[in-house]
Amino acid sequence: MPDIEKHTAGIWTTYGAHQLTVRPDLPELARWDWGIADTGPGIESLGDVKGLRVLDLGSGLGRHAARLAGLGAEVTAVDASPTQHERALTRYPNTPGLRFVCADAVAHLQDVAPYDLICSVNGVPYLDPNRLLPALANAIKPGGRLLFSALHTNSTGAGPSTAVTPRPEDLRLPGTAQVHPVHMWVLTPQLWEDLLTGHGLAVEKVSTIDAPQPDNAASYRLYEVRRPQRVPSRPRTSTPPPPHAAVGVGVIISGPDGVLLGHHRRGTWELPGGSVEPGESFAEAAVRELHEEAGLVAEADDTIVLGTLLDRVGDVVRVTVPVLVTRWSGLPRQSEDAIGSWRFWPLDALPQPLFVPSAQCLTAWDPALRIDHAPAGFQAYKAAERA
Numbered sequence: 001m002p003d004i005e006k007h008t009a010g011i012w013t014t015y016g017a018h019q020l021t022v023r024p025d026l027p028e029l030a031r032w033d034w035g036i037a038d039t040g041p042g043i044e045s046l047g048d049v050k051g052l053r054v055l056d057l058g059s060g061l062g063r064h065a066a067r068l069a070g071l072g073a074e075v076t077a078v079d080a081s082p083t084q085h086e087r088a089l090t091r092y093p094n095t096p097g098l099r100f101v102c103a104d105a106v107a108h109l110q111d112v113a114p115y116d117l118i119c120s121v122n123g124v125p126y127l128d129p130n131r132l133l134p135a136l137a138n139a140i141k142p143g144g145r146l147l148f149s150a151l152h153t154n155s156t157g158a159g160p161s162t163a164v165t166p167r168p169e170d171l172r173l174p175g176t177a178q179v180h181p182v183h184m185w186v187l188t189p190q191l192w193e194d195l196l197t198g199h200g201l202a203v204e205k206v207s208t209i210d211a212p213q214p215d216n217a218a219s220y221r222l223y224e225v226r227r228p229q230r231v232p233s234r235p236r237t238s239t240p241p242p243p244h245a246a247v248g249v250g251v252i253i254s255g256p257d258g259v260l261l262g263h264h265r266r267g268t269w270e271l272p273g274g275s276v277e278p279g280e281s282f283a284e285a286a287v288r289e290l291h292e293e294a295g296l297v298a299e300a301d302d303t304i305v306l307g308t309l310l311d312r313v314g315d316v317v318r319v320t321v322p323v324l325v326t327r328w329s330g331l332p333r334q335s336e337d338a339i340g341s342w343r344f345w346p347l348d349a350l351p352q353p354l355f356v357p358s359a360q361c362l363t364a365w366d367p368a369l370r371i372d373h374a375p376a377g378f379q380a381y382k383a384a385e386r387a
Contacts, residue, residue, distance in 0.1 A: 001080070001104045004166060008126050008182045009080040011171055015180075016083025018173045019061075020090075029063050034149035035122045035220040039209050045147055045224060049073040052116040055139070057105050057148070058123020062088030062098070069098035073117075076101055078108050109135035110341070114349040116141055120148040122220070125184040129164060129195050134267075137199040137227065138351040142370065146201065146225040149209065151186050157217040160188045164195070189221055200232055200352045201225050231350045233359035233373040236266040240314030247319045248275045249286045250361035252306075253296065253328060257344035259362070260332060261351060262294065264339050270355035271362070272296075272339075276321075286323035294342050295333025302327040309360045311376040320376070322361035 001009070032043035050072035056065040059077035061084070069075045078101045079085050085102035092098055101108060105127060118140055124132065140146055153159045154169060161167060166183040173180070187195075193203045205224040211217070251272040253260035261269045272293045276285040283300040290296050306322040332342030345351055347369060354362070359373035364380070 001106075002128060002131070004183050005127060008184075011180045011182050012079075012081040013083045015171060015173060016081050016085075016087055018176075019087055020083055022175065024174065026061065026063070029067050032064065032067065033121075034209055034222045035151070036209055036211050036218065039212060041207055041209075041222060043067070045207075045222065046117065046119060047145075049117065053113075055112075055115045055118045057118060057120040058126065059088060059100070060084050060123075062092050062100065064119070064121055065098055065100075066092050066095055068119075069095055073097060075099070076112075076115075078103055078105055080104050106131055106135045109139040112139060113346065114139050114141040114144065116144045118144075118146045118148075122149050122151065124148040125150045125186060126182065127185075128166070129185055129187075129192075133195055133199045133201075137201055138269075140201075140227040141349045142227055142231060143229045144227050146227070147222065148225075149220045149222045150192065151184060151218075152189075152208075152221045153217055153219040154186070155211070155216055155218040158186075160186050160191075162188055162191070164191060189223075192221075192223060196223070196225055201227055230370040230372050231352050231354055231359070233352075233354040233356045233371065234268065235313070235356050236264060236268050240316050241318060243316055246316050247321075248357065249273045249282055249289060249321045249323050250358055251286045251290045252322060252324045252361060252365050253290070253294075254324070255344055258346040259344065259350070260294065260296075260342060261345050261354075261358070262332075262339040263341040263351075264355065266338075268353055268355040268358075269345075269351040270339065270358040273358070273361075282321045282323055286321075286325065290325065290328070293337070293339055295335075296328045296330045298325045298328040305381055306361075306364055307378055307380040309357070309364060309376040309378050311356075311360070311374055318357070320357040320360060322364050324365060 052073050054073040054075045056077040059065050059079045062077050065075045065077035074097050076099050088100050166185050168181040169184045170179045171182045189206050203225050207222040209220040272290045274289045282305050283303040287298050287300050304324040309320040311318050356373050359371045360376045363371050364378045
């Protein structure tokens with residue numbers, strides 16, 4: 001977590017410690033609000049949550065999370081402040097369908113199965129969107145939704161920033177004159193939409209939430225966002241591959257938890273794989289690349305070469321060979337190399353964006369997968385053929 005976010009989390013820990021001492025008698029939510037009490041829209045924005053896996057990001061005392069659990073959702077409530085976490089656990093020690101987690105939101109998002117719905121009542125602006133949104137986009141199931149409220153204009157009338165930079169806002173300890181500065185990303189709706197769409201999400205609706213008091217300039221925006229059903233792909237770079245690297249393998253490792261993918265330092269998610277070296281068979285290249293990149297061990301006899309994919313990148317004809325490995329040993333090795341962060345992803349919730357050749361290999365293996373990529377000609381081999 002960057003220092004600026006650690007400082008803000010520390011202020012919220014101070015806030016939580018104060019509330020643990022004072023122990024205010026806060027009632028359960030009579031109605032749902034997104035930042036300003038007694039204003040709309042309300043909980044109806046979320047739709048029917050029964051049976052959904054839901055994340056409440058920046059959950060604080062946990063009242064919103066408890067409300068969702070009471071409606072039949074399986075709710076995880078995440079907050080980075082230990083004292084806010086303690087307050088929530090004390091208030092809701094045994095609520096069915098409700099789980100509290102004390103963690104950095106980004107770390108949590110990077111390590112969980114994707115959610116059906118993620119919501120946040122003014123929690124998102126406390127995190128750098130360039131750090132949060134890549135993890136957030138992949139923590140939503142394809143077709144799933146994200147709803148979050150964000151400060152637009154503070155009570156003194158200061159409006160949103162036109163650049164993606166944080167600014168100090170005041171957090172007052174309830175019942176005291178103490179004011180602590182916290183940093184927030186208070187951005188224009190256009191900036192939020194550009195950031196969200198840049199990470200593969202679709203903004204469906206933006207609602208204005210104004211304070212009802214005429215002497216209060218505070219205003220929020222509620223963003224209703226959906227992750228598209230289909231998973232996009234893109235190249236790592238606009239530079240065509242050099243001719244000597246135009247023949248490669250994509251290694252498909254499929255297990256009970258999904259398919260193995262790693263995160264490339266240039267931002268794409270991809271299969272293990274790489275160039276075929278002189279004298280290697282496709283199966284041998286797949287086994288070597290699997291071990292070099294992910295640390296898994298397999299034998300060439302335990303592979304199935306699925307066929308060849310042909311596409312064109314600039315003036316280069318690229319040949320990619322998808323190879324399915326049917327048996328392997330070991331655990332994926334995390335590293336600081338070009339590709340790291342290896343993990344298994346469910347087939348109905350693949351991360352985005354996929355590297356184009358990896359996307360092509362996956363749809364050659366399973367044409368039912370909802371993946372978009374550049375067209376490629378696929379010549380399938382016989383199912384039993386091994387190289």
